[in-house]
Amino acid sequence: MMSESGALGCRLSRCDRISPMQEAENVVCQRCGEAYARAMIQLRTVMALKKTPASERAAQLVELEGITPDAALAWLKHEMHKTCEMRLAHCPVCGGELTTWQAKWCRHCELDWH
Ligand SMILES: [Zn+2]
Ligand SMILES: [Zn+2]
Numbered sequence: 001m002m003s004e005s006g007a008l009g010c011r012l013s014r015c016d017r018i019s020p021m022q023e024a025e026n027v028v029c030q031r032c033g034e035a036y037a038r039a040m041i042q043l044r045t046v047m048a049l050k051k052t053p054a055s056e057r058a059a060q061l062v063e064l065e066g067i068t069p070d071a072a073l074a075w076l077k078h079e080m081h082k083t084c085e086m087r088l089a090h091c092p093v094c095g096g097e098l099t100t101w102q103a104k105w106c107r108h109c110e111l112d113w114h
């Protein structure tokens with residue numbers, strides 16, 4: 001027969017491992033093209049973050065949302081602060097800069113290659 005503490009320990013460690021990822025969804029950033037696990041942040045957390053200095057927001061996210069520090073930093077970088085580097089793409093015809101790296105039309109010559 002399995003001991004009570006053993007069964008409980010097993011449940012707890014499995015819970016620990018899964019919970020940070022439950023809210024995360026793998027996405028590709030529209031700005032920089034980097035893939036990251038996007039955490040679903042509650043609106044009330046976003047409101048609280050707005051009153052917090054930028055340098056303390058990652059720690060606050062970890063505390064309020066129970067996500068990993070990596071997920072908190074990725075969310076701030078790609079979603080809130082938008083400090084990730086904009087990936088550039090250019091029109092195949094006129095060479096003009098596109099609005100996003102995924103854009104399939106050119107605002108300069110109005111070419112559309114969907
Ligand atoms: Zn990004
Ligand atoms: Zn063009």
